[in-house]
Amino acid sequence: MIPSKSPPPSAHQTKQLSRAQRRRIVAQTRRAEQVIGRKFRNAMRRFFRVQAKRVTTAWMESGGYLSSFAEGEFKDPASQLVGVSEDTLAVAASRPYVLEMTVTALNAAGQLVGAAGITGTDPMVLYLTDQSAQRVVKINNATRRGVQRTITRGQAAGYSPYEIAYGSTATRKVGYRPLKGMVEELYRGRPECIARTELAYSNNGAALHRYKEVGMGTVEVSDGPGCALTHHVSGLKPGESSPEDINGRVISIKEANAWQVAHPNCRRVFLPMALSPSRRTK
Ligand SMILES: [Zn+2]
Secondary structure, rough: OOOOOOOOOOEEEOOOOHHHHHHHHHHHHHHHHHHHHHHHHHHHHHHHEEEEEEEHHHHHOOOOOOOOEEEEOOOOOOHHHHHHHHHHHHHHHHHHHHHHHHHHHHHHHHHHHOOOOOOOOOHHHHHHHHHHHHHHHHHHHHHHHHHHHHHHHHHHHHOHHHHHHHHHHHHHHOOOOOHHHHHOOOOEEEEEHHHHHHHHHHHHHHHHHHHHHHOOOOOEEOOOOOOOOOOOOOOOOOOOOOOOOOOOOEEEHHHHHHHOOOOOOOOEOOOOOOOOOOHHOO
């Protein structure tokens, strides 16, 4: 069911949207990402706080059984402390916001190009939220590596299980981060970063689906200075652009789908090459 309203534009076609239209679409997208992003960030903060409690409790209850080495055998305490149930919990924590962003984006993009409205039970919504779940579980891989590092270092320094879990005057003196603090905040701004990146994926995946649905083959990229198609160019000052900048360029939907974002915290937005007739005059 593909409405033939707009013919597929060619790759060399000039931009059809006015500056004001492009600015409006980007602003509207950013607003939705910000509003849902704040709730998402708070949910991730809560998630890591409670996850830290689960990890430290399990670590203390294991009574040292989960050490990295025992009887000459290497063990993997991290994957026991951050098990597969953590993946389910991470997906559950993120899902409401991913779902909200996906439905919002499908409807907003649908309105722009003249496609029908959509509900939360649409198969495309489920497909897109499932794609998100596959990315979200990867946050636990980073946590597992942190847990492994923390335990190995703590044991090498001769700390007690309690010190490894919660720290002490001695550990603070040398700047050792115990399990609790490490799981709560693996790096500064992590909850924001996860929320922003995941919502950019949700929005862009949904928008590209809608553009493709009405027969578009290309999109215009809106992105920050210094952002190339596949990466953020390194060595630039904040706000400095590079010859590789993707902002304002027209690429195929296929390419856009392969590079929905270029890096964590990416602000990329895809613009349709034409608006539906009812929208064009607005
Ligand atoms: Zn970017």
